[in-house]
Amino acid sequence: MSDLPRKALSRTAKLASLPLGAAGRATVGLGKRIGGAPAEAVYAEFQRRTADQLFAVLGELKGGAMKFGQMLSLMESAMPEELAAPYRATLTKLQDSAPPMQASTVDTILSRELGKRWRDRFDEFGDVPAAAASIGQVHRGRLKDGREVAVKLQYxxxxEALRADLRQLGRFARTIGSLIPGLDVKPLIAELQERIGEELDYDREAQAQQQYADAFKDHPEFVVPRVVKHSPSVIVSEWIEGRPLSSYITGGTKEERDAIGLKYVRFMFSGPKYAGLLHSDPHPGNFRVMPDGRLGVVDFGLCARLPDGLPPAIGRLLRISLKGDGLAVRDGLKAEGFIKPRMEIDPAQLMDYLAPFAEPAREESFQFSREWMRAQANRTGDFRSPNASLALRLNMPPSYLLIHRVWIGGMAVLSQLEAEAPFRSVLEELLPGFSDD
Incomplete structure (x- = not known):
């Protein structure tokens, strides 16, 4: 048997261990309860061990499993606190960590992509990766001309790993959902499957990164590293030194978190206007806070191409919704393809469903929180709620898929930060159609 089939079988076995492990822990928990242990203690131990196994398996596999875990870590703010707490630390690790490739594998890749004498291009090259994530890892080096660079290599x-993992995760979607209650994992897996080609194309990613770097050269708020060289599986770009945004979620002051949250939102809305791109992977692992306070941004593997900026309909409909005109919002959503022509939607119910999207724009300053995010998830996630049935009836036009992902994911990150800032002013400045009369 070749190495590839062996690895595929190993990956499948590890993914399969998630539901089997959960069942085993449930049996142990039942035994403890019979033995007299308090139910709360048994459940807490069950959640902790499930979180440990989830990280161990998804983190070791990288690929689609790792990417899926990163998306879960982004949305933990929407989970009930008693369920989120045991998972928070382990899922946060998935945002920017994974086991490294062997040094010999790194040498093979760089010899193929940069030439057999690739080390002659560097004064220094760190054989131990500085960072590792879902489909690649990053090494730090210094070129002969003195520039510090990040060398990103694809595993x-x-x-093959992405596709195999996502197929397997799809089979276990219901079981994995039971490990993390409150989240519907099927749409997450479906979206990852649709974006495989974009995530793997490092030439495409390098083009997007350079486009951002050109747009924000010498910007007072943002830093995007310029691309030095790239190939289908390697990107060499300028190194940026900064503290991970995720560390401020757990250890930042309120002043720091508020300032970071505002810069984070400004970057997301500035991209379409000034670079013609929307950075569409909003999890905290892609952001660094620089020593001078600017927000550094990395990983441009998933970007929506918006040469004309964000659709003006978004800002226009958001403005109309704030005025409470449900009929106009319904008609506007029909025109954009969110509501199919012959489908009847109650305007009042529609306004209630869309309230979370509009609420942060209603006040001059808005306070995000985990409690707020959980409340919004409950409004649409409870199958007994009219909002849940309405969500199933709405259509998502393909051109809005990544925009919707960023909007929801961005609110999740702001809720993790517990950020409070004048977000309405950002919309007035950068969202087309929002301030128009």
Missing amino acids: PGAA
């Missing part, structure tokens, strides 16, 4: 067989 061998990343495409």
Whole structure:
């Protein structure tokens, strides 16, 4: 048997261990309860061990499993606190960590992509990766001209691993959902499957990164590293030194978190206007706070191409919704393809469903929180709620898929930060159609 089938079987076995492990822990928990242990203690131990296994398996596999875990870590702010707490630390690790490739594998990739004498281009090259994530890892080096660079390499067989993992995760979607209650994992897996090609194309990613770097050169708020060299599986770009945004979620002051949250939102809305791109992977692992306070941004593997900026309909409909005109909002959503022509939607119910999207724009300053995010998830996630049935009837036009992802994911990050800031002013400045009369 070749190495590839062996690895595929190993990955499948590890993914399969998630539901089996959960069942085993449930049995142990039942035994403890019979033995007299308090139910709360048994459940807490069950959640902790499930979180440990989830990280161990998803983190070790990288690929689609790792990417899926990163998306889960982004949305933990929407989970009930008693369920989120045991998962928070382990899922946060998935935002920017994974086991590294062997040094010999790194040498093979760089010899193929940069030439056999690739080390002659560097004064220094760190064989131990500085960062590792879902489909690649990053090494730090210094070129002969003195520039500090990040060398990002794609894992061998990343495409096969992504597809195999996502197929397997799809089979276990219901079981994995039971491990993390309150989240519907099927849409997450479906979106990852649709975006595989974009995630794997490092030439495409390098083009997007350079486009951002050109747009924000010498910007007072943002730093995007310029691309030095790239190939289908390697990107060499300027190194940026900064503290991970995720560390401020757990250890930042209120002043720091508020300032970071505002810069984070400004970056997301500035991209379409000034670079013609929307950075569409909003999890905290892609952001660094620089020593001078600017927000550094990395990983441009998933970007929506918006050469004309964000659709003006978004700002226009948001403005109309704030005025409470449900009929106009319904007609506008029909025109954009969110509501199919012959489908009847109650305007009042529609306004209630859309309230979370509009609420942060209603006040001059808005306070995000985990409690607020959980409340919004409950409004639409409870199958007994009219909002849940309405969500199933709405249509998502393909051109809005990544915009919707960023909007929801961005609110999740702001809720993790517990950020309070004048977000309405950002919309007035950068969202087309929002301030128009």
